[in-house]
Amino acid sequence: MNCMDYLHVLKYKYIYQKLSKCLHKVSFCIGRHPLLFICIPLLFTALFACGFLRIKGQNEKEFSYLLFNEKSIIDRSEIEKLFQENATDFDFSRTTRLKAYSSIIAKAKDGGSMIRESIFQEIENLDWMVRNMTIIHKKYNLTYTDICRKTKGICFHNDILNLVDKLSAFLHGRIQI
Numbered sequence: 001m002n003c004m005d006y007l008h009v010l011k012y013k014y015i016y017q018k019l020s021k022c023l024h025k026v027s028f029c030i031g032r033h034p035l036l037f038i039c040i041p042l043l044f045t046a047l048f049a050c051g052f053l054r055i056k057g058q059n060e061k062e063f064s065y066l067l068f069n070e071k072s073i074i075d076r077s078e079i080e081k082l083f084q085e086n087a088t089d090f091d092f093s094r095t096t097r098l099k100a101y102s103s104i105i106a107k108a109k110d111g112g113s114m115i116r117e118s119i120f121q122e123i124e125n126l127d128w129m130v131r132n133m134t135i136i137h138k139k140y141n142l143t144y145t146d147i148c149r150k151t152k153g154i155c156f157h158n159d160i161l162n163l164v165d166k167l168s169a170f171l172h173g174r175i176q177i
Helices: 003-032 034-054 061-065 071-082 117-131 159-164 167-171
Strands: 134-137 140-143
Touching: 003 034, 117 159, 117 167, 159 167
Parallel strands: none
Antiparallel strands: 134 140
């Protein structure tokens, strides 16, 4: 064993001895006062856990993915100041935020065009079923007209369904959309 190896071993032996003395003192103190080392951590844990009661989760997806000073958020706030949303006369095309609402997205089973008479008939049937649906909530019967967003007292109507009358003329090339 050369001199450098011996110094290397002595260095680690010195660290081991110092660490061993410190841990011996700590364990001796814990052994003499065990309640302090049980109660104090529990007390601090309970105290700091009270902070979790005040945490409010952010459910907005925009808050999670966008910065507060991003250009799109600044522009949207300016648009909302100029054109305030009217709760009684709702216009779906003028919404600037995604709020709690439901929508149904239809897609052709074969992946083809949706502009076919058979598909439009199925969409009309689906629209009829949704408009005539009844939900029982807290002993109340709610229909589509009870929960829909209204414009001038009338529920939102899917404008695409207005094309049903003109669909055959469009398919034969007599009119263009």
